[in-house]
Amino acid sequence: MKLQIKLLTAAMTTFMVAGCSQFHKNNAPVLEAAPVMPAPVHQANAAPTLGKSVRHTGVSVQPMLFGYTYQDAQGVNYQESSPPNINTERYQDLEQNPVHEVAKEPISTFSIDVDTGSYANVRRYLERGGRLPPKDAVRVEEMVNYFDYHYSNPTGQHPFSVNTEIVDSPWQANAKLIKIGIKAKDLEQKELPPANLVFLIDVSGSMDAEDKLPLVKKTLRLLTEQLRPQDKVTLITYASGEKLVLEPTSGNEKDKILKAINQLQAGGATSGEKAIQMAYKEAEKSLIKNGINRILIATDGDFNVGITDFGTLKAMVAEKRKSGISLTTLGFGTGNYNEKLMEQLADAGDGNYSYIDTEKEAKKVLQRQLSSTLATVAQDVKIQVEFNPVTVKEYRLVGYENRLLKNEDFKNDNVDAGDIGAGHTVTAFYEIIPAGQKGWLEDSRYQANTNLKESNNNKEYAYLNMRYKQPSQTKSILLSQAIPVTSKPLSQASSDTRFAVAVAAYAQQLKGGAYNGNMKWSDIVGLAEKSKSNDEFGLRQEFIELAKIAQSLSAK
Structure with a gap:
């Protein structure tokens, strides 16, 4: 029996090693034996790694930054760029932004993000893979910013306009959504x-x-x-x-x-x-x-x-x-x-960062959006929102988890932040609980008995500050405006806002739906279908089809 096990193990190991040759066209040996390490590759003193080792048919596979270290059943170590027949895709592990109490943390600071790679990569999972993507592959802001929105063009001295809209949240009772929309100035290709x-x-x-x-x-x-x-x-x-x-x-x-x-x-x-x-x-x-x-x-x-x-x-x-x-x-x-x-x-x-899964996506990134891909109109763009404790009780930033900044970074021009390309639109959402309303958090014994001082400043939810640099400049420019206490039902919001909310809900649902409340896949699809106007290239209709695929896969 022991002999049979040894023969089987050796055969399976040979099969796995042979499979690596699919990554090479030449007939040179695929795996080169490396000196035996003093300890197994999965122990703490091995080379720096990005994840845990995986056992697969008799071969120990250890993910590394740019490749993989193998240890076969006989204890021989190998190095190779990618293991055979194992999905080794790597994503950054990020927890969704938590809820904050305004009384304790009134200020939120982050860098803008114009990447869109997450959207196309998730599309690949749904359309070609026929399965839901890993949660870490989903970044809400890249989903929302994949689409162009029809915000007003900049008219003053700044290279972009800032647009805000406040609507009732479809996710949490009593909550509001504050949308911050940025539109960079356009440049024709001949102007680049x-x-x-x-x-x-x-x-x-x-x-x-x-x-x-x-x-x-x-x-x-x-x-x-x-x-x-x-x-x-x-x-x-x-x-x-x-x-x-x-x-x-x-x-x-x-x-x-x-x-x-x-x-x-x-x-x-x-x-x-x-x-x-x-x-x-x-x-x-x-x-x-x-x-x-x-x-x-x-x-x-x-x-x-x-x-x-x-x-x-x-x-x-x-x-x-x-x-x-x-x-x-x-x-x-x-x-x-x-x-x-x-x-x-x-x-x-x-x-x-863009993920190219089709020729159609290549045309979007490097043909229709060439100016925004190549030409930068504003550098190191930072957003800082100070919430008014008189009018706002709690808040959470939707997405941008890997773009968070310390509050002191906002004024520090040596701290790097995101850039905006010509014609880019950037969208961010905050979900807030107005003062006096029940939110995500339970009131503490003493907080519940504490009345906020009377204030004349009860007409603002928050104050928005933005900093950016002109290309090749080192000193930032400040842009500020108040976010007023106002709101409208989501059904009365602009089609751009309604569609962006649907995309954000789609992303949150793919990440587990912890913040989507009672909103179901059918609600997400319905909201997108009612707000798909201005769909010149059919991208919004494509999104609706993706949401339907995700709905069917979730049902399974």
Whole structure:
């Protein structure tokens, strides 16, 4: 019996090791034996990891920042970029924002976010995977900000307008929703400053799938079509090593650029080594003063730059942005997708993060929204809301969990925050409980017997402060306005507000529905259907179909 078990274990281990070869096109050995570690890979003194080790058919798999360490049934250690037949996608673990008492914490501070990758990634789970996404893959603000809203255009000295609307909340009895909507000034493509773009492309073996490198090439072709003579493109690839495929080339040489793109092929291990350093070096060589200087990374997230510590990598990218070069991440593929890395790198690099799951999404990001993707009109945008204890009892910020700032960070111009691209719209919701109403929290014995002092300031729910910097400037500008005590039924709100509430409810439901109250999937679908006007590209109708898919999967 023991002999049979040993034979079975050995056979299964051989099968798993052989499966890794699917990530490589060459016939070279897939797994290279590494020196045996002094302790098992899953113990505390092993290399830094992002999660717990997993046992799978006789092989111990340990997730690491840019790859995986294996220990087979015989105790031999291996390293590889991605394990076979195991979903190793990685997401940032974030708890939803809690409820705050205004009497104790009247001030809320956060950075704006224009990323949209979470929406497209969740869509991929629902449409192609036929299953609900992991809760950590859902970020409410990226769901809401995936859509354009018809806010008023800026008319004064500031590069964006600020719009507020207060409605009855569909989630919590007695609650109100305060919507803060920002609209950045538009720039026509011909108005964009000249662009210095560096494409950093993952061509490792794990990119050899239809939804990876072939889709990357389609995406780059779309961007190439938009280039002007004053724009320059550099193309760098990385796999077993980094390679300068195309030196800085003018946008009027589209055939030359397309030829370089068309010749890209996947193969080799995922090891970028000094690829990102090369990308910054090339971007600095072609730096355009007062222009657009940006690196665009296209990868499935197994992005290895020779740095194994996540914090060190972010710090390096954050330091590089001081040179005026921003970094945008474009995510592709499934199975081994490292979404946490993609989203956090874009944040550190003052860029934006998008997930490209279809050619249609590529057109949205790099064709219709090219200006907002590339051109920044306001940097380090921070929002601080001070709630009035006379009129507001409790509040919670909907989403933006990984964008929270300390209150003292608001005035500190050395603290990084999000940027807004030309034409971008950004939306944020606070759910509040007006004073005197029953909310999420129980009144304490003494609080219940304490009357607030009479105040003349009973006409404001809150005071909104915003800080931002003009591009390439170091001193922030303050913008302030009061949020009045007013409200309307949700049914009487603008179609944009009603639709944004439906999207936020959809995201909250995918995260477990803890804050959705009695709102059901059918209510979310109904609210979206009644507010889908201004749907030029059919994105709102697509959302309704996604909500229906989620509803059916939830029923199962």
